[in-house]
Each structure stands twice: as C-alpha cells, then as structure tokens.
Amino acid sequence: MVFPAEPHLEHPAPSRGRAAEQRCLALLRRVSSLSSLLQTLTFLLKSGLQSNPLVLTSFAVSLVLSSPAPHLLDTFLFNTLIRSLPPPLALRSFSLLLRRRLLPNRFTFPFLLKACASLPPGPTAQAHASALKFGFAADSFVENTLIHAYSASSSDLASARKVFDRTPQTSPVTWSAMIGACVRGGRSGDALALFRRMQERGVRPDDVAVISVLSACSDLGALELARWLRRYVERSRIPKSPALCNALIDALAKCGDAGAARAVFDEMPRRTVVSYTAVIDGLAMQGRGREAVGVFEGMVRAGVAPDDVAFIGVLTACSHSGLVEEGLRWFGVMRERFGMEPRMEHYGCVVDMLGRAGQVERAERFARAMPVEANAVVWRSLAAACRVHGRPDVGERIGRRLIAEEPARDSHYVMLSNVYAATRRWEEKGRVRRLMGRRGVRKEPGCSAVEIDGEVFEFAAGGGGGSGSEAEAEVYAMVEEMMREARREGYEAVEAEVLADVEEGDGEAGALRWHSEKIAVAFALLRSPRGAAVRVAKNLRVCADCHLAIKLVAKAYAREIVLRDRSRFHCFKDGICSCGDFW
C-alpha cells in the first residue's frame, strides 16, 4: 500500500529541505522494529521537518506505508500520523487505518477531530458518524473535541450545542469548549449566559474557562465581569500563565480599563511580545498613540523582539492618532531594522493612515504601488477616507469596482451608498440599495451591548414602530426624551447619516429609527445610578449622527458616556469626545 502522492511532491524540495529529505530517507531505511519506527517517525515529525514539513512528512508517510514490513503498522502508529500530520494528510491517514482493517482506539478520534477543526465542515460530521459507529461518541474527550470541531470547522453552533446537551456537563473543559464555540460564532452574549449556568451548576472555572470567558468580555465590553474574573483568578489561585495574563490584559484594555490592564502587565514576571501587543492595541483604541509608541519602544529596549502582529499594533496606533510621519517611520523600521517583510495588513495600515489624515491621493498612490495587490479591506478603508474627506469621485470609483469584484459582500454596497449619501446623491444611493435588495445582500445589523450590574444587555437597531413589550416601549420613550434633551443642547440630525440608513424594499417600517447605540445609551441612563458612567460597546463604527447626539446627551445628563465602536473608544463628556472628532 503506497500512500497517494501529493501533487506538490512533484516539485523538487528546496535545497535545505532536500538535505533533510536525504537524512530522513537514510533514517527510515534503517528502521527494523516497531519501536524504532515509531521513534524515528516521531523524531521526524516533530523536529527534523521544520524546513518543509508538508513535503517531508508526506514523503516520510509514503515511505512508511510502502514499508516492506506491513505488520509494523498498527493503530498506535496511525494515531501518531493523525496527530502529527497537517490536517488533510491526517484525514487520509485515518482512512488508511480503516482500510487496513485496524480498529481506532480512544485516542484516535480526539486527534482526528482536532484535524477536522481546521477544515471545511464535511470531515467533522463524518468523523462524528465514525466515532458513533465505533462506540467512542460518548467518551468525554471525544465530546469535547466534537464541540470544538463543529464550531471551528463550520460555525455549526447547533450541532455543537446538540453534543454539549448530551454531555454530563460536569467538566470545565466541556463548558469552555461550548463557551469558546459561542464566541467564535459571534454569540458572546450566549457565551456569558453559559458561564452563568456553569457557575450555577457548581462547576469551578479553571484557567482555560476563564480565558474563554475573557474573550467574550472583550467582545461585549463587559468590564465588570472582566474585573471580577481578575479577582477570581487571584482568589482561587489559578496559575497565572502568560496566556491567562495576556487574555486579562486584552479584555481589560478592550473594556476600557487601561489602568487595570497595565497593572496586570506590570505584575507579570515575564512579558511576551503578546503582552506588549495587547497593551499597545488597548492604548491605540483609546487614541493614545504616543503612549502606544512608547510601549513599543520600551519593548524593543527590554530586548523583546517585535513580531508582525506587534507592528500592526504600532501602525494602527499611529493611524488612529493621526501620527502619519511617525507611522511611516515604523513601517520603514520594520523592514530595515528588523528585516521583516510587511504583509497586507501592514500595507493596509499605511493606506488607512494616509487616508484618515486626508492624504487621499498619496494613499491611493501607495495602494497602487504596493508589491502585493491591495485587497478589498485596503480599498474599503480608502473609500471610507474619501467619504470623510470629501473625495466622492475616488470613493465612487473604488466602491463600484469592489461591488463588481465581490457582489456578495454587504460592506461594499454600504460603502458606496454612504459615499452617495455624503454628497446627497439620493438617486444613486437608492439604486445601490435596490441593487443590494435584488441580489439578496443583507447589511450586517448593528448591535450594541451594555453591562448593568454585571449583566450584559444587547440591543439591535429598532423603534421603527413594532409592537414590543412594555419594557421596550419604556426604553424607546427614553430615547425620545434623550433626543429632546440633546436637541436642547443644539443637536440637529446629521442628514447624510440619517438618510444613509433608509432601506429600500424593506417596507415603510424598514427605516431603522434608532441606531443600537442610542437605544443602549437610553437603557443605561434608565437603569444605572444617577451620575454613574455609561459604557456601551458597538459592533460597527459609530455614525456621525450618533456621535453628535451622544456628545450632547453626555452634556445634558451630566454623564460620562464611554462608547467603544469597531475601531476605538469614544469618551463623551461635557459635550466633547475624546476622539476629537478624528476617527
């Protein structure tokens, strides 16, 4: 039985890889017993194959499987292959195991499912069926991996949940698998609900469970819970692994408590590049670009080598704070001093940096001159700059091209529609919205979360007149009142924004009367103690109309209102915003 050749094996391996290949061959030829076969294989898979793992492992496998001593091949060996090979080869190893009429054991499926998790949905369901057939589906290791695999391979939360519901639910592993599944599927609110239930059931969260809940906090801006988790970690003496600290830093910073994030950072015995990056990103979100740059410099001084992600952090920090020349300098440093080749994300940061600062032409020139072809994200960020800086001509050109290239992407239509709205070209704007409707493309709904007494409430845009509950009516009445107060402070609707939202072909009630952040703020004003700061997290970027309204609401109600949107924090106080209207 010869392991089928991979198409890319046809190509000669790079010379360093080729030498390794020769060594690998020589080793395998000397193999004569099962134990030495295993030893050699493990060695090859784990260490010797770094230079070109896929080619060399495929090579090793084909050699092993065409071995003149087939009796050496047992389940243990196949498990090793399934565990160590890249996912597609792991799957093939599993089918070879079956073809050889070997029986999978209880290690086989956890390994197999882990491989399935990073592949499209099909294999996960097949592996599940197979685990059922061989009687391993109720094994807790298999269940936990199944939950993970379903959610990771296809965001199939329903299947993950089905498995979860049939488990005994007594292990924190099972719960964090399900909590993680929710977060991955964009259901962080459900993740927090699960966390509550977990505690009600008396299952003690361990370090990994805490990490998975923290990522839900990051998502929803659940500051109180993030703080509670930090205290919980101290109290229950959960080991403060670097990963746990990094998750704490990330969550506290993304929830707006830069001080606490910094404190966790300072307490760490050894800070990794990830810890620094989490702090830098947090400062960037606050518009504290200078400090973010300072932290980056401190990292380099401390001898911690920046990686590509850290550079994304420092570049976005510069971009969001209008530090154009500073940012360009770091972009140069990345290559010249650290010898790193910028990726699309880095080029994207530069385009965004120039565009935000109003240098639309320079940004476009840069985007065209990039050595890699700019992707849709880059063009969209440039189009956004065109909208803000009054270059509808360029914005329109980009928008139309993006729609032609990727007709199923909602954000392209929204972008072009907004460009038209900004220049009051309602006719064209209407055409874009109708085109979107005809093609069945739906705009990602806006959603805002607010935490009251540790409980997170989520709001969608609405109020266009549906018959809701009494509580809902109360909130909408509060929005009306809030807007009256804002008007008294000088608010006037930003027409381009309001009209940008009108949905065609959605019925008359389709016009979303209030964006979710206005509703969330009203709810928080109703439910939180007088004078307390209001914190809202939104999944999209705040629009100019809400931005203006909330500034004045903060003044009228003498409240500090902290709104985190997709790109940064806005701290509204006394009628001004910490972003200085640059965002």
Place this chain on the structure above:
DNA sequence: CTAGGGTTAG
C-alpha cells in the same frame, strides 16, 4: 500518544 483557551489592518 487522548479534550477546551491564548494579540492581528477596516
């Protein structure tokens, strides 16, 4: 040889 988690441009 078994499971869940861990920073990433707009």
